[in-house]
Amino acid sequence: MRPFRIFAALATLLLATTGSAPAEAAPAGSAVRPVTTCADLVRGFTLPGAATHVTAATVVTGDGPEYCGVQGYVEPAVRFELRLPTKTYAGRYLQYGCGAYCGVLTPPAFADCGLPHGGDVAVAATDDGHIGRTPAVVDDGSWGEHDQAARNDFEFRAPHVVSRASKAIIQAFYGAPPRKSYFTGCSDGGREGLLLAQRYPADFDGVVAGAPAGYWGPLLGVYQTWLARVNAGADGSPVLTAAKLSALHNAVVAACDRLDGLADGQLDDPRACHFDPATLTCAGPDTPACLTPAQVGVVRKLYAPPTDARGTLLYPGGQQPGSELAWAGWIVPTPETGGVSFARSLADNYLRYLGYPIDAPAAKVDDFAFTRGEFDRLTPVGARYNALSLDLSAFQRRGGKLVLWHGFADQAIPPAGTLDYYQRLTHGRPQDFARLFMVPSLKHCGGGTTLTEFDPLRELVAWVERGTTPTAVTATGRDGAGNVTRTRPVFTYPQRAVYDGTGSIDDAANFRPAPPKSAPHDVVDWAGDGLYVLSGPVAR
Structure with a gap:
């Protein structure tokens, strides 16, 4: 496609x-x-x-x-x-x-x-x-x-x-x-939702912001460039190919599926998975069932955030274990994407046309330097796109309600950024105007291996109009023919869904909420710590 x-x-x-x-x-x-x-x-x-x-x-x-x-x-x-x-x-x-x-x-x-x-x-x-x-x-x-x-x-x-x-x-x-x-x-629509709540708090009574690209400048200028560069060989061809992704994903699921207490083909919280791609290193010929040493190196870099030479994070997250099938097209070029990854195309257009002041020197994907200096050079324009302000007091005073959600297998926008923003916004305490839902196995804005759809709009309307605070939203999985294959409740973060031990594991009715195994510590120390201040209102 x-x-x-x-x-x-x-x-x-x-x-x-x-x-x-x-x-x-x-x-x-x-x-x-x-x-x-x-x-x-x-x-x-x-x-x-x-x-x-x-x-x-x-x-x-x-x-x-x-x-x-x-x-x-x-x-x-x-x-x-x-x-x-x-x-x-x-x-x-x-x-x-x-x-x-x-x-x-x-x-x-x-x-x-x-x-x-x-x-x-x-x-x-x-x-x-x-x-x-x-x-x-x-x-x-x-x-x-x-x-x-x-x-x-x-x-x-x-x-x-x-x-x-x-x-x-x-x-x-x-x-x-x-x-x-x-x-x-x-995605960008999620960024727009956050931006409206932050800068134009009287526009909407309720906002759904899914997989929000709120860290716009770092996301497009640094992270997408990182995705493109990490998988490019010396001749520009992809090191990791689409043919390897199924074996990689299957190995991740085999290693980590039971960490959430249920063997159901999905990782409820992939942050608990510490899979080492070296376990797939080819012992003989290079086949789709194994990874070359170079491909192992690429996978390790994809799981990690981009950094500068001193180890400073230039983006607050990387790819999550369990997202590997979604890398095809976005990170790994395919014939359907014209042989160019979508990450490269986005990064190229941002650096060439959108990321710097008009008529200022621009950068290119292949020569972009992952340094604090280049990160800072993207900030003046990036702060105009960003939707990172932590001051939603005006929106809250009007009775506005915000529902954030993100797929844990999102290949385009690492979910760690949304978790970071939400904890900074709420200080780790429940708020009467904001809720977050993290959806297992869901790709960027939809699609996935076990859960493919998530839409909390009805719950938002009930919250705004009837005061019913959303505690759970049902995610749905469908096969290629559109048949429902799984429903699963997604509880307000950081609560998790636990099987009650009876009935089908593909039926949402058979799950109950449980507290997290440990208190979340989602704030990331990274180069963009100052952006949460810079993302306030700008000239209209």
């Missing part, structure tokens, strides 16, 4: 005031009807700092709920699509984030927020202010080489102004702003 399709799929999974009205949500089954026609929305909306133009509005009927499909842009070039149910709207607004460098407008899907019918929520998505070039689209950063306005939109502005534009259009169509507003996204 081409990277464009991967991230387009993830993105789909994935009034002048900026806040929602404080009224209660509409009762289940009730609907708010439009007060004007869909066609009447084709006009301009004068919003300070976010002049909005609706270019098309058409009633759409089909298999799903009937809706008014709105297309437009916020000046200068933030395209958006907004879908307004004509018969089933119940007062909620949901905005989706996007993936990688965005640049594509993915039609927003209607979401199940817990009411007995579909289409009870108005939904919107944006391309974040630019159009990516083909073939991959979402890994293209060339649009930002000389365009600071486009950079501003992608760095922080686009999700905020689309929120304002959508609420103004909702006000015009239904006669009132949304009662409750939600944001959900994964």
Whole structure:
């Protein structure tokens, strides 16, 4: 699958005031009807700092709920699509984030927020202010080489102004702003969710931030470059190939599966696994069942964070044991990715076009120096993207709720970063506005070996509207035909799921929460310790 399709799929999974009205949500089954026609929305909306133009509005009927499909842009070039149910709207607004460098407008899907019918929520998505070039689209950063306005939109502005534009259009169509507003996204969309809670706390009542790329500058400039460089031989060809990944993954699972007390093909917490890839060293011919000494060295480096010559961590995490199958395409080039790993493509575009001030000297993947000096050179621009502020007090005071989640087998964004941020945010103590869920075996934003889907949106809505604090969210595993093969509860971190000893291990009903075996110590001492201060509001 081409990277464009991967991230387009993830993105789909994935009034002048900026806040929602404080009224209660509409009762289940009730609907708010439009007060004007869909066609009447084709006009301009004068919003300070976010002049909005609706270019098309058409009633759409089909298999799903009937809706008014709105297309437009916020000046200068933030395209958006907004879908307004004509018969089933119940007062909620949901905005989706996007993936990688965005640049594509993915039609927003209607979401199940817990009411007995579909289409009870108005939904919107944006391309974040630019159009990516083909073939991959979402890994293209060339649009930002000389365009600071486009950079501003992608760095922080686009999700905020689309929120304002959508609420103004909702006000015009239904006669009132949304009662409750939600944001959900994964990867860059997760970064956007954190950014909105930190910098624009009045925009949304609830935020889901999945696998958040909050450490944006270090992640794209250093970590993806590290992934590309570690697996490149002297001639540029990959040292570790996709043919070796199955044997490596199977060996990891065989060594560590029972550490969580259950042989179920997944590592509930891969940090407990200390697998040595040298146990797979080829004793004879090089075959897919073993690793050459050079490949052993690559695997060891992938499991570790990048460092400088003094051992200072330049990113707060590395690949986790159990994520090996997901390395194909992202870290290890495959024919489906055109023979270039997605990590290399992301790093190359970031260093060339997005990571430094316009017209400043840039770096390249193959000559980037893993030093504190080069890390610091990425910081001035990176801090504009980063979503690392630990001050969410304004969001909390408004009653905002934040659900963070991350797959433990994420090959793109190491889960250690989210754990680090969450412990810094909460000081290791339960908070009344933030919860974290760590999903075993889940890859980046979805897919995996045993669990493939995770979506806490319904739990977020219940938390915001009914005060039901989420304690568990059910993760689902499906096979290639879409059949459910496993359900498993994911409890609020740091609690873990323990089999109760009866029934199928593939049924979530047969698990109970248990405390961690030891108190978590997730804060990482790394080169970016100062970034949690630098990630505050910037010029709008």
